[in-house]
Amino acid sequence: MTQPIKIAILAMGGEGGGVLADWIVDLGEHNGHVAQTTSVPGVAQRTGATIYYVELFPRARAEADGGQPILALMPLPGDVDVVLCSELMEAGRAVQRGLVTPDRTTLLASTHRVFSIAEKSAMGDGRVDSDQLLAHARRAAKRFIRFDMAQAAQDSGSVISAVLFGALAGSGVLPFGRAQFEATIERGGVGVKPSLRAFADAFERAQRDEAASETADAAPAAVPTPKPTDPQVRALVERVQREFPAPAQALLLEGVRRLIDYQDLAYAVTYLDRVAAVARLQVDDGHRLLTATARHLALWMTYEDTARVADLKTRDTRFERVRSEAGAQDAQLVAINEYMHPRLQEICETLPGGLGRWLMNSGMPRRLVERMTRKGRVVTTSSLSGYLMLRCVAGTRRWRRSTTRFAQENARIEQWLAHIAQAAAHNPALALEIAQCQRLVKGYSDTHERGVANYELLMQAALRAGAALAPATLRELRDAALADEHGNQLRAKLAQYALA
Structure with missing residues (x-):
């Protein structure tokens, strides 16, 4: 029995998901198919995408059967042929909903990220690992075609819906030729030239299919070596390359850039001096302590005050x-x-x-x-x-160093670095967990005050416990502090471990 072609589109507001659905309907209706589209809007802003659903059925087959086909209004798990996602998290959500199956579904998705409300509002690093999303999608789909479609749209001066339409055409999963897809864009009559440019680029990328995508996933992003023209900045770059191990250099260079942008060259020198003191601890842990301290120190030294x-x-x-x-x-x-x-x-x-x-x-x-x-x-x-x-x-910011806020933050930073050095002497794993505790200190105003209160509560407990504190215990305490900005969960955990 002939089945409809079932297509689900997951797109956020403003990305042209409705236009893409209309294009697919127009494509089908002008090329011998009965088409139907429905949509279910997502919740406000970035907490959920709109799902557009399209079904296409051959008109000749419907006429031979003597009537109109009955088409569904919403996609069902395990019963979708093509899923198009405007962003990587939406691909993950499609997999989670069961819309993507390895025996049937072609998944086309952009690899760029637009962070969700839950990711942004988390007290710690709430971001979902993009590599894990890609891995889950690869396992779930029969075919998985992906590239940075947002960048492709920007390069062509178009929108991501045109890129998705081109990728859909290049995948060859629909029974229509390239000319029929392009004619659909031309019939729309709006933004035709940039849309066709975006379509053509995406079509060629999709033609390369999974092999090109696997190579793109596997290849690490190259980190360009900066070549500043200012001699003082160049001296800092050369110092990083000369004094610090290669795995930490990219992070340190970003830290230097951030510190110069935040204050001045002298502040960046102070940053490198502090990191160099950690490097001299000679902890044999694959530079994990060094990189973690460098990262969190750069964030702490660029705290958010009113000037920033x-x-x-x-x-x-x-x-x-x-x-x-x-x-x-x-x-x-x-x-x-x-x-x-x-x-x-x-x-x-x-x-x-x-x-x-x-x-x-x-x-x-x-x-x-x-x-x-x-x-x-x-x-x-x-x-x-x-x-x-x-x-x-x-x-x-010109008098930032003379402010009471600077003196307070600077004192906390020095105490934090001293705690790291003290712990590294007997337990490098504990020193690493102490370095990670800086994650509690973030934001400004009330958010900063609550974070600092939780941080100081945690550090006092760590000092009381001393060398007897297990790294896993400190990690658990930190996670409790990150889960509750008011510190209730942290206090409960401290009481549990008799550290209150």
């Missing part, structure tokens, strides 16, 4: 990203509004140390500032006045 936040909000790249995400055309104006509610403590931490301490301990001036900032305000960053205001705040 204001700087990031007023960068050209941010304005370009917002315009791109909003889908704004060149002639369109985009307004960016920031809700700002600085607390007195954050204002004092932004001022030079003496002035900040005076304001914090003052009477009338303190009450006046608190009254002015009680309700917060909206600043339009895209306006001249709003932009200049935030640039002035960003400019306060």
